[in-house]
Amino acid sequence: MTKSAPSKGIQIAIDRGGTFCDVIAKIPGQSDYVFKLLSVDPNNYKDAPTEGIRRVLERAHGIKIPKDEKLKLDSISSIRMGTTVATNALLERKGAKVALITTKGFKDVLAIGNQTRPNIFDLTAKKLGHLYEDVIEIDERVTVESFSEGGGDKLKIDINADPELVEGVTGDAIRVLKKPNYDLVTEQLSQLYNNSDIKTLALCLLHSYAYPEHEAKIAEIAKKIGFLVSVSHELQPMIGMDLRVA
Structure with missing residues (x-):
């Protein structure tokens, strides 16, 4: 018998790290579902967060969902995910x-x-x-004409007096060289x-x-x-x- 999730909706939070993908789901009428997946496991699934959502839906509705089947998200009210994938790629030079x-x-x-x-x-x-x-x-090359070579206070320049000057987004006088x-x-x-x-x-x-x-x-x-x-x-x-x- 298929169980239907209450109308409030399922809430899923995912932390996708470099090694593990942690999932917690709040399923109305059931206890919180907390589990862990390998972030990369190509022999068992293509994408860890998607696999996590699939398992939550199986638990919520009491049915088996094939891994290659498109997931129906109607019963889910929110999915939130944080990840360190970008940071890891930067640190490991794998980007x-x-x-x-x-x-x-x-x-x-x-x-x-x-x-x-x-x-x-x-x-x-x-x-x-x-x-x-x-x-x-x-x-x-462009130059900022509002400042002298030695720095210091901003110079007062009439942009309209020189047709080759334009006003930059900062309000400074810009000369396009x-x-x-x-x-x-x-x-x-x-x-x-x-x-x-x-x-x-x-x-x-x-x-x-x-x-x-x-x-x-x-x-x-x-x-x-x-x-x-x-x-x-x-x-x-x-x-x-x-x-x-x-």
């Missing part, structure tokens, strides 16, 4: 291969860093490795996509926190080619290229 796209002349910005180190007197300090496999430099050749950019990215196994890009151009137009257009081109793109002005629109690109 997708990445290429860095940046302004010409700044390909080594992460390798150089900002010269800080945990222990300034450590004579055997080791430099941290970087996550990208390749670098493509884009021949583009060189626009990217987007046809060349398309060619560069297409060659990378077709001739390597890199399908993910980290895109960070100089001063894109204030003037994101070049970065946005290049991201659009890359996505059309097929890349997954992380764009610095979208993720962390702040001054300091070394911080944005990191």
